Amino acid sequence: MTNTARTHPPKPVHLDDVSKAIIEQLQADGRRSYADIGKAVGLSEAAVRQRVQRLTESGVMQIVAVTDPMQLGFTRQAMIGIRASGDTRELASALAEIPEIDYVVLTAGSFDVLAEVVCENDDELISLLNSRIRSLAGVRSTETFVYLKLQKQFYNWGTR
Amino acid sequence: MTNTARTHPPKPVHLDDVSKAIIEQLQADGRRSYADIGKAVGLSEAAVRQRVQRLTESGVMQIVAVTDPMQLGFTRQAMIGIRASGDTRELASALAEIPEIDYVVLTAGSFDVLAEVVCENDDELISLLNSRIRSLAGVRSTETFVYLKLQKQFYNWGTR
DNA sequence: AGTGAAACGACCGTAGA
């Protein structure tokens, strides 16, 4: 066997400058043709294709569609800091199943879990927080940070 | 004039079920061919392409490469909550220019700004926090929430 | 907004270095 499926942290992958350049190209436009990318980074079309395939199959990179919540009418976003008791993994799983929550992370610090919520309006945010988050087992207290302005959002590591 | 550039919130766009289905397809694989997507959603290849073009040109959707920080050796991530004085927009701009920070949002609540940082190790995190974040003008105090486990990360709104 | 068809260009497998 050469490469078994893993549940957790694989060994760190090293990206050379060419792969970083390819990722930069695909970050600007995920549908740019391999031939175009090849011209930009100085490689043949087939070589670019092979590298992209390796990067995606190893899980280092993904090419995906992302949407802008604001433009779709989801105008209320917030980060919820949660102080919990008991097994925080179970709480995180429960939070992850709520569709209005797009981001859940277990943390060390004065919050045990951070969850980002995306809502259409204040009423939806209020009922989400009260009826479906604060009512979950293990939630001791929450603190809400309503988003006023998203300043930066960057998706690519290892390319700087 | 019909459609001038805007700095802030455009009018909410409505997505019909077909466009949502197209976005779902492209979220699973941003390089899936328009012909394949057409088969999946019951539309001709040309129609899919037109809709994708409209979605991307209007800024509602983007197809981009995203990378996994963990697999690239950036094993320390944290959310920094910042209490600030003065103009928080200037602080947010300054934070956005730090390459190790991938996410900055102005918030209402007990923090004025939230910033997500991605580092290779603890030393990098410590020096980033002390030398380059806490030293910025207007930072009164910070609180750090070190990530233990990322449970959920979803990129697409309007498709649920 | 969507379809269909023909010309063009991109993609994929394989061979060879």
Next chain:
DNA sequence: TCTACGGTCGTTTCACT
């Protein structure tokens, strides 16, 4: 891991609805 190349399939444009 790269280049070269040929067959196949996807994309583009355009006329039509």
